[in-house]
Amino acid sequence: MPSRIMPHRGITVFSYAAVGGKEEHIGPLGAKLDFHDESGLFGAKTWELAEGEMEGLALEFALSKADLKGSDISLVFAGDLQNQCTATTHGLLPFGIPTLGIYGACSTCTEGLLLAALALGSPAVLRCAALTGSHFCAAERQFRLPLEYGGQRSPTAQWTATAAGAFLLCRYEDAPSPVRVTLSASMVGKPIDSGVSDASNMGAAMAPAAADSILTFLSESDTAPEDYDAIVTGDLGKEGTRLLYRLLEENGLCIRKQHTDCGLLLYDEAIQDIHAGASGCGCSAAALAAHFLPAFAEGKLQKILFLSTGALMSPSILEQGQSIVGIAPVICLEGGKQNSFCGAD
Amino acid sequence: MKKSTLILHIEAKTGKTKEERRENGKKSALERSALLKKSLRFDKAAYNRTLGEGAPRSPLLRNCLAAFLVGGGICLFAEALFRLFLSLALPDKMAGQTVSVILIFLTALLTALGIFDSIGRFAGAGTLVPVTGFANAVVSPAIDTKSEGLVLGVGAKIFTVAGPVLLFGVFSGAVYGLLYYLFLLIF
Amino acid sequence: MDLLFGLLKAFLFGGALCVLAQLLIDLTRLTPPRILVLYVVLGVALGALGLYRPFRALAGCGVSVTLLGFGGNVAEGVREAVEAQGLLGALTGGLTAAAGSSAAALCFGYLAALLSRGKPKRL
Structure with missing residues (x-):
């Protein structure tokens, strides 16, 4: 059996965009969002549709930055936090792009990028999009309590980001602008049973999956944390980050110097009551599109590991006393046309 | 099979x-x-x-103090109203029920204005234990499910949070009634 | 003087019942809905054992407007109904006693739903 790492030859992310809600705009990445809506409704009637509107907007911005339209995209891998990916399909309706709905809870961002890179291995696919978003209000309604319910949140609880990110990928030769970033390799995550059944401690539920993916990717690629400018996790939050360090250090690996978590980038702790941090598919997608990819374009980053972390759960499964299974797919992004997995082109 | x-x-x-x-x-x-x-x-x-080792804890003292002050404050307000109604020559039982109805009305109003969730976030059990907690548990899903329509949304889901309170209250009352009936029969 | 003392007792007992629930929330894995159920059932039990009435006489609204009082009222209502109607009272007494609060919550809840729409929560 070959190694679990899948190298990708000559694949670039050539355009991207991020959209967010009011709290995301107040946060540190606020100024870098392409669009935000104070009301959180994005012109839609319900929170569920707002999630889709937001995803559609993110895709619209990513397309217009590259001067493209929906018909220029061969297919899109897209998903959100709602049952049957209804937000995504509604949001994508106006574009008419062939769509594959994906669901990896909060890991959807990396999952979509990974699948897009694989799809570009086929000559039939010219440009591929990865799209994801999450909406706080829709997620609360689906997974937790009514919005107006007055209760306290646990200190380990995370806040589902109202945000969406869109990414357009193609092969080098089809890139409309100079190649700034390469998606050089990826690894599919393994579902790991965390044993955690507390819905307000998602960080703890996802940390084992993140630890497994990081350790496996580093050892399989014979690289060390020092070989990366950053090792970025999706939404472990404070608590998940603490547990990730503990799990990895028990296995003789320290990533404290390189590690960043998107869940800790989205909000400003000094003015926002963030508890353990942000979560949701939109969290890592917005952080990647508004923070990390622009840093590659500016030449500030050369190589990062990016893994969105998903906590696969539903209210029913938790009420039935089952634990939350975590999953963490990984991609490696490198500056320009560098590719340490296939050699530079 | x-x-x-x-x-x-x-x-x-x-x-x-x-x-x-x-x-x-x-x-x-x-x-x-x-x-x-x-x-x-x-x-x-x-x-x-070992999950809990080093995990952040709820600020227990602050939470208890907030619960005590807000919860106690609500009860004090209720007692003052109760005594006012008594002084207006309302019978004991009616005065009590009127006080509850007023608290429930105020909770519904604050919930509808989107203020109650912030109060509940500050007060914790302080707003949960008085009848305000029950009222908020009924009103919040009602507002929340309006988008699914008045019958299948609001009507069907109004009890998603408060239903258990009514069910177990009524059921344990019925069990007590049966026991009490048997007790009266025997003695 | 009696007034002040009555208000103080309502404040202290009401506050103490809330602190007890807060400790259950923060120190155990009980969720708020479970704590509400616990309080109501406990109230019924207190009423059944004949402890609710003296407790209310002591604490006034400090207990009667809490969920414990809700349960206590249900038990009191059931007792009266059983005495008046026999076995049927076991079924009619509870909801009758809880009728005011339940109907108020339902009606005001419905009106609230008609007149307002959900707002996004603040961080």
Whole structure:
């Protein structure tokens, strides 16, 4: 059996965009969002549709930055936090792009990028999009309590980001602008049973999956944390980050110097009551599109590991006393046309 | 089909018992890990046992103080209203019920204005334990499910949070009634 | 003086019942809905054992407007109904006693739903 790492030859992310809600705009990445809506409704009637509107907007911005339209995209891998990916399909309706709905809870961002890179291995696919978003209000309604319910949140609880990110990928030769970033390799995550059944401690539920993916990717690629400018996790939050360090250090690996978590980038702790941090598919997608990819374009980053972390759960499964299974797919992004997995082109 | 017959059926079809299938799964997972240069040592039981060590805790003293002041304050307000109604010559029972209705009305109003969730976030059990908590538990899903329509949304889901309170209150009351009835019969 | 003392007792007992629930939330894995159920059932039990009435006489609204009082009222209502109607009272007494609060919550809840729409929560 070959190694679990899948190298990708000559694949670039050539355009991207991020959209967010009011709290995301107040946060540190606020100024870098392409669009935000104070009301959180994005012109839609319900929170569920707002999630889709937001995803559609993110895709619209990513397309217009590259001067493209929906018909220029061969297919899109897209998903959100709602049952049957209804937000995504509604949001994508106006574009008419062939769509594959994906669901990896909060890991959807990396999952979509990974699948897009694989799809570009086929000559039939010219440009591929990865799209994801999450909406706080829709997620609360689906997974937790009514919005107006007055209760306290646990200190380990995370806040589902109202945000969406869109990414357009193609092969080098089809890139409309100079190649700034390469998606050089990826690894599919393994579902790991965390044993955690507390819905307000998602960080703890996802940390084992993140630890497994990081350790496996580093050892399989014979690289060390020092070989990366950053090792970025999706939404472990404070608590998940603490547990990730503990799990990895028990296995003789320290990533404290390189590690960043998107869940800790989205909000400003000094003015926002963030508890353990942000979560949701939109969290890592917005952080990647508004923070990390622009840093590659500016030449500030050369190589990062990016893994969105998903906590696969539903209210029913938790009420039935089952634990939350975590999953963490990984991609490696490198500056320009560098590719340490296939050699530079 | 009975569960035991079903299991025999599956065993006959697959030629393996459930234990064997589970063993095989474990074996293949081990074989897969053996192909890796290194794999994560993760002890689920130990992880969950030590999860709380170093975890952030709720600010207990602050929470209790807020609960005490707000909860006590609501009860004090209720008592003052109650005594006012008594002084207006309302009978004891009616005065009590009127006080509850007023608290519920105020909660519904604050919930509808989107203020109650902030108060509840500050007060914790302070707004939960008085009848305000029950009222908020009824009103909040009602507002929340308006988008699904008035009958199947609001009507059907108004009890999603407060339903258990009514059910167990009424059921335990009925059990007590039955016991009390038997008690009266015998003695 | 009696007034002040009555208000103080309502404040102290009401506050103490809330602190107890807060401790259950923060120190155990009980969720708020479970705590509400616990309080109501506990109230019924207190009423059944004849402890609710003296407790209310002591604490006034400090207990009667809490969920414990809700349960206590249900038990009181059931007792009266059983005495008046026999076995049927076991079924009619509870909801009758809880009728005011339940109907108020339902009606105001419905009106609230008609007149307002959900707002996004603030961080």
